[in-house]
Each structure stands twice: as C-alpha cells, then as structure tokens.
Amino acid sequence: MRQEREWIIGEKVARLYRGRLSRVRTVARLTKTQVILNDGEKFRKDGTGYNGDFQFDYTSIEPLTSKHIAIIEKHNLLKQIKEVKWEDLPLETLRQVTNALNELEILGVKEKS
Secondary structure (H helix, E strand, C coil), rough: CCCCCCCCCCEEEEEEECCCCEEEEEEEECCCCEEECCCCCEEEHHHHHCCCCCCCCCEEEECCCHHHHHHHHHHHHHHHHHCCHHHHHHHHHHHHHHHHHCCCCCCCCCCCC
C-alpha cells in the first residue's frame, strides 16, 4: 500500500493511467480522505484512484516533476513533426532538414566521398 502524503491546493499533479502520464491537472480541493482535481476526478490521499469503495489500480496521481514535463514536451514536439506537410516544403528546405538529421546521425545515411 502506498503511503499518504500531504497535498497542496493549487499543486500541479501528473495523472497516470496504467503507469503512463495521461494528463496534468491541479489539486482543487482536499477532504479528510480525498484529493479532488480541477476536473472533479477523485483520488485517495495516497494518490490511488477513488470511486466509492472500489479502488482503481490503474489510475493514480503524483506530484508533477521535470521528468513528466520532459515527456509532455517530447510528445508535443513529435506531434508537431508528424503534422508537417513534407511534400509542400521546398527542395532546399528538405535538404537542410536531411543534412541536420544526418549531422545528428539519426538517418544513418553516409554521404558518398
């Protein structure tokens, strides 16, 4: 069993689903036994999911850390990259992107000498 911790109203938390970051929320209210987030979702004081007498093992919250923020940033950057319409870019821009990726050794393409 996880240990209860002191939560702070206004504190940013990472909401996890099956151990993976799903959302960032804010602690809105605290009761004697519950942490209530700004979207109304309820958790026990130890951070585990709460719904009446039934505990959801697959949802939990924990204080937001730099690790969570890095995961969010990576997700957002990947989303931006996926949304690029590569076929609409000029040839020179595509060359520059390819050269940058080659410099980072991401593409694994070796230039012919």
